[in-house]
Structures are given as structure tokens and as C-alpha cells.
Amino acid sequence: MEHRHLGSSGLKVSEITYGNWLTHGSQVENDAAxxxxxxxxxxxxxxxxxxxxxxxxxxxxxxxxxxxxxxxESLEILTKVYFPTGPKGPNDTGLSRKHILESIDGSLRRLGTDHVDVYQAHRYDTETPLTETMQAFADVVRAGKAFYVGVSEWTAEQLREGHALARELGFQLVSNQPQYSALWRVIESEVVPTSEELGIGQIVFSPVAQGVLTGKYTPGGELPAGSRARDEKGGKTMISRWMRDDVLVAVQGLRPVADDHGLSLSQLALAWVLQNRNVSSAIIGASRPEQVVENVKASGVTLPPETLQRIDEVLAGVAERDPGKTAENAPKARLV
Structure with a gap:
């Protein structure tokens, strides 16, 4: 396993991050988790x-x-705040000072630690002044409850504004956690260049497009038992955008590319996102330990330019590149 700096900070993270969205406490039983x-x-x-x-x-x-x-001290633990939790009352969501300061204490208690390494704004809060949000994060850092601050799915403009306020308040905005894969490339034209300028690294989620880039879904084929496409607790909804025949056909076209490098399709997908040097780490989830063992083999893989070009050509008609999708998919208001 290789490690990379998180943005321009001194913190290093493993190239592969283990994440438990849609798995722990929901899709996967505790012992398996x-x-x-x-x-x-x-x-x-x-x-x-x-x-x-x-x-x-x-x-x-x-x-x-x-x-x-x-x-x-040998671990980097990251968590996030924004979406509704608990009884989902009017202040159980968002990035108000109240919600941030109460939420960090709850997260630390559940995680069994006195600090997290990175505390992340899970989305941008349109209902709270950014100055209030960033001041609350500054206080969390000064209290030693988080060492660094990051965000998730912020636009280039929001990153720039948040970064400037963080500097004024004496701390560093080190990371952004966007969706990114060979099928979802919306961060490349605006978010990535802005992040490179500001010293912000990407910790990307869904690098295998909720499992579609593993090749296990085929056009007209039966959905595998236990797969995300069968998960009625949220996974089926999240993966639905990719369950089109044109996408599934294109993904099967990546098999010869993966074979040429001795990689599985999931390893190829992970290696692909790690070729972007602004990506500090790619998040994987798993329902079985053997999935973890397979996916970590993508760390340290170098794909030559001609391979990246082949992947571009195979997915040219189905990959999403519109930078406006980041703002389009963001909450316009708090969800409660």
C-alpha cells in the first residue's frame, strides 16, 4: 500500500481508503463489517x-x-457532518455552529476516539453563513477534536471561498470528497484545477461507479444476488443512473484493457482514478474481505498514456463530464 499527501498538508493517507457508506450498520452485518x-x-x-x-x-x-x-496514531479516521441525523429535528442537520459542535462530540463518542484526523463538511449549507460554518470548524480544530478540515462535493467557487476563510481563521482546508470515476468526470475541468491551486486533495468516492465498473452487471443479465443493484436500502437508487445498456456495453469493452495489464476491471477503475495526481486517495467499500484484498492491488499501478487514451475512447459516449453536475446535484436547502 502506497501513501500520498492529503493536498499540500503534511498528512499522508493510504492511496486506498476504506469507507462504510451503504455497508456498515445497513447492508452488511456487523461481523462481516x-x-x-x-x-x-x-x-x-x-x-x-x-x-x-x-x-x-x-x-x-x-x-x-x-x-x-x-x-x-497509525490510523487516519475521517468523518463528516451535514445531513440529518437522530430524530431529524430542525437543528439536526446543516453546518450551523450548533450542529457542528454537537455533531463532532457524537461522532467521537461513537468512534471511540478523542479526535478525528479530518472532519468534513458533507455538503455545502446554503442556509448558514459560510463565516459561521468555518468559525465552528476552526473551534473544533483548536479544541483538538479534529486535526484537519475537509469538505465534500463543493464547487470550485465554494472551495475558493472556504479556503480563503479558513486561512483567515488560522487553519487549513485540505481536502474535498467528490464522486469521481472513469464514468463520472465532472470535477476535472473546474474543481481539480482550483484544488491544485489551493493545495486541496481529492478523496474520491464511488471510483468503481457503485460497482458498475467491476463488470458484474451485463446488458439484459440477471442482477447478482447481494449486489448493490438489488439493495432496497439505498444502493439500488444510487446505482440506477448507470444501469443502462449503453453504459453496461461500454464497460464490457474495458475487459481487454484490463487483461492487457493483468488487472481485474475493479482494479483498473481504481488505478485509473489514482492516475490523477490531485487524487490523494480512492474510497472503497466492501461486503466481503476478499473484495478488499482484490482492490488494494490497484495501489501503485501506473497506467501508460496510451492505456488512458484507450479507456477514454471506450467510454467516450457514456462518461459524464459536465462540471455543472456538482452544483446541480447539491442540496438547495437542508433536507429537514
Missing amino acids: VACVHAALDAGITTFDTADVYANTAAESVLGRALKGQRR
């Missing part, structure tokens, strides 16, 4: 990403139990 975390540790993964909203706080608790007994 713990086994996946231990497989990640055995494979050299040191970075673990979660959020208070995942399974309405249960995912943080599962991760905390799975990491219990590990040397805390």
Missing part, C-alpha cells in the same frame, strides 16, 4: 472514512468497534 475492516488493516490501509449520517450514526459505531485496540 468487522472482518472487512480487519482485512483492510492487514492489506496496509490506514485511512478510514465514515459519516454521522451513514445508517443514521450506526456506521460510525460499527467502525469504532472494528478499530478498537488498534494503535490510534
